[in-house]
Amino acid sequence: MKKPVSIFWFRRDLRLDDNVGLYKALTNDHPVLPIFIFDSEILNKLPKTDARVTFIHDTLQHMRSHLQNEYNSSIGMYHGKPLDIYKQLITDYEIKAVYTNHDYEPYAIKRDTEISTFLSNHGITFNTFKDQVIFEKDEVVKKDGNPYVVYTPFMRTWKEKFKTYNLKILNSHSFLDQTVKDLKLPNLSLEDIGFERSQQSITGYTVTPSLIQNYETKRNYPALDATSKLGPHLRFGTVSVRKMIKKAIAEENEIFWQELIWREFFMQILWHYPHTKDKSFKSKYDRIEWRNNEDEFKHWCEGNTGYPLVDAGMRELNTTGFMHNRVRMLVGSFLCKHLLIDWRWGEAYFAEKLHDYEMASNVGNWQWIAGSGVDAAPYFRIFNPTSQIQKFDKDHEYIKKWVPEYQELTYPQPIVDHKMARERCLKTYKEAVS
The missing domain is CATH 1.10.579.10 (DNA Cyclobutane Dipyrimidine Photolyase, subunit A, domain 3)
Structure with missing residues (x-):
């Protein structure tokens, strides 16, 4: 008899803490099977020594080890087209629901629509959540409901809306014992997905009080090591945007804060105007x-x-x-x-x-x-x-x-x-x- 599970699908949220979709899955009724899909539709267009693939793989292995050592659990790693992987998963498990976080890029929207339709046809709910931004889609718009296409008024409305926003950091860790107890979930090496280890490495980020305080005066000088290097970590979700916003607010630095708002401005532009x-x-x-x-x-x-x-x-x-x-x-x-x-x-x-x-x-x-x-x-x-x-x-x-x-x-x-x-x-x- 197949075991009933809920799936959490990691994508742009490669962390076990303060992860909205993961938290929602873990606080549901069924054991959670965490998975990651190395999407061949994306990978086939990349150089075989792409540093980002190495970074994703290393991050997943670190998360996998933590789950194995602390919770007798793991992350199932798959390679192929997402729809094909889900066709395989529904034969291996009795899937009650799939949880994941929103992705706003045109390919991701198309992919998620396809997956949602497939799962719905098999009586499985597809639940997605806002995680990689503070505000999304139509949450910051003009009074007439149209999107902002100029940054400054968008930023002002964003900040005004933020005054009533509940900046809550979710403690996903305390629920990780709800993951499936299975150390034999499939693992993949870089070679298995057709890649080699990159000679480049993605470094850690620096978001110290002194960096934030000096950001405005030093950020324009490329010879200085005065930027946060936060970009890849927000891109792949190894850190939550909520924690970074909280740090910016704590240091009362408007310029650093506004850089994070620029990111959301461009995200809503792409969502409203995918062309x-x-x-x-x-x-x-x-x-x-x-x-x-x-x-x-x-x-x-x-x-x-x-x-x-x-x-x-x-x-x-x-x-x-x-x-x-x-x-x-x-x-x-x-x-x-x-x-x-x-x-x-x-x-x-x-x-x-x-x-x-x-x-x-x-x-x-x-x-x-x-x-x-x-x-x-x-x-x-x-x-x-x-x-x-x-x-x-x-x-x-x-x-x-x-x-x-x-x-x-x-x-x-x-x-x-x-x-x-x-x-x-x-x-x-x-x-x-x-």
């Missing part, structure tokens, strides 16, 4: 005649443009999977404005390389740089890649680290003249959007 993942929010910007020179794109990717701060950023990204946010704005502007290469090319490259890649923020920021998105910078704002050095790396510490040859004869000449590129960009944009 923006590959189309301009402002459709007239899709009329821009991009040059899309492949040789110049290669120079940009490799950090060989002849502009030291641009090259330093790209080399940092290629080497570490991280790039300082101030430099992200510069390299993005350089690609779109100086080289007239479609923002989608840059977005796709960042999607492959960035450890903290999150579709909503990546698309939102690239469209901001290109001028095609919501709350966009005017198209005639074009960063000067040389004067930016004086503003943010005047002692050349960051450049020296990543482009040590920048003052030598071997360093390439600029691949484009700034003045000419600026005038060309303004002309091309004006013709497209006027």
Whole structure:
């Protein structure tokens, strides 16, 4: 006789504490079978040494060991298309309900709709919960019910709404003995899913009181180690956003807090306007005649443009999977404005390389740089890649680290003249959007 269980499906919430969906599952009537699916639909598009896959795998193994050692339980690990995995699971178990947390990206919505329909046809409820954000979907909108498309009023309404929000940290740990007592749940190695261990590693995050207090004064200088490195941990849910908001509030730092709100702003934009993942929010910007020179794109990717701060950023990204946010704005502007290469090319490259890649923020920021998105910078704002050095790396510490040859004869000449590129960009944009 098959054992009746509830399933908790880990996705972007790789932690055992303060996890809403997991808490709801554990406080239900049946033993909980925790699972993770290495989704072949996603994995097949990634490099085989992707650091994010290594990070996910290592995190799951750590969670698995904790459950085994403390609760005589485990996590079932599967590889394939989620629907196929659920077809297998309903033959192995008497599944009473499936619990998971919301995911707002277009592919995830389609996948979850498909899974929900399948489970419903077998009399199984599919329960999903808000976990990776404070406010979602239509929770922060204008008085007329329409979504905000400018950040500042969104942020103000978000903060006003937060005044009555119950910031509750859930103690999932105290219920983990409700998980299925089974140490033989399937395990997978990186090799089993077709991957190799990455040479890059995703580091821990730093959210100390001093980092938060100094965030505003230090965050724009890439030579300083003054950013939290929180991105991948929010992306994969190894820490809860509620705990991070609580820390920001405790230190009374508006700027750090607002960075977390930016993340939610872009998430609700993608949810309301899913077409923006590959189309301009402002459709007239899709009329821009991009040059899309492949040789110049290669120079940009490799950090060989002849502009030291641009090259330093790209080399940092290629080497570490991280790039300082101030430099992200510069390299993005350089690609779109100086080289007239479609923002989608840059977005796709960042999607492959960035450890903290999150579709909503990546698309939102690239469209901001290109001028095609919501709350966009005017198209005639074009960063000067040389004067930016004086503003943010005047002692050349960051450049020296990543482009040590920048003052030598071997360093390439600029691949484009700034003045000419600026005038060309303004002309091309004006013709497209006027």
